[in-house]
Amino acid sequence: MDFVSIRIITGDVARLVDFYERATAVAANWSTEDFAELRTPSATLAIAGTRTVPLFAPGAARPAENRSVIIEFLVDDVDQVHRNLTDSVEEFVQTPTTMPWGNRSLLLRDPDGNLVNFFTPVTPAALAKFAR
Structure with a gap:
């Protein structure tokens, strides 16, 4: 699958x-x-x-009602994504922060209120996990 x-x-x-x-x-x-x-x-x-x-x-799906899913994107530079979106995002839930599992993460809400996480691996273990 x-x-x-x-x-x-x-x-x-x-x-x-x-x-x-x-x-x-x-x-x-x-x-x-x-x-x-x-x-x-x-x-x-x-x-x-x-x-x-x-x-x-x-009636199976309704817009702007998600409160249980986070859409995630692996990006090269999460801090650059933050800079690029500063003027267009209404709600940053968390500015770029290095998480305990080794990713630098930016959490925000899209225009419909969906949670979106942009992250960049920064520790050796996280870099190895997401090696492309």
């Missing part, structure tokens, strides 16, 4: 895609005005509008 993607349901696809394009420097591939994907070598972040939910199961 391969983990392929995570999909965020949103009330404003263009706004959320714009945020993630700026945050990740990955251009989105649009399928329709209600669906776009940001593809990385290891996984895809799919962003879909509320009009797509009934295609699966009506």
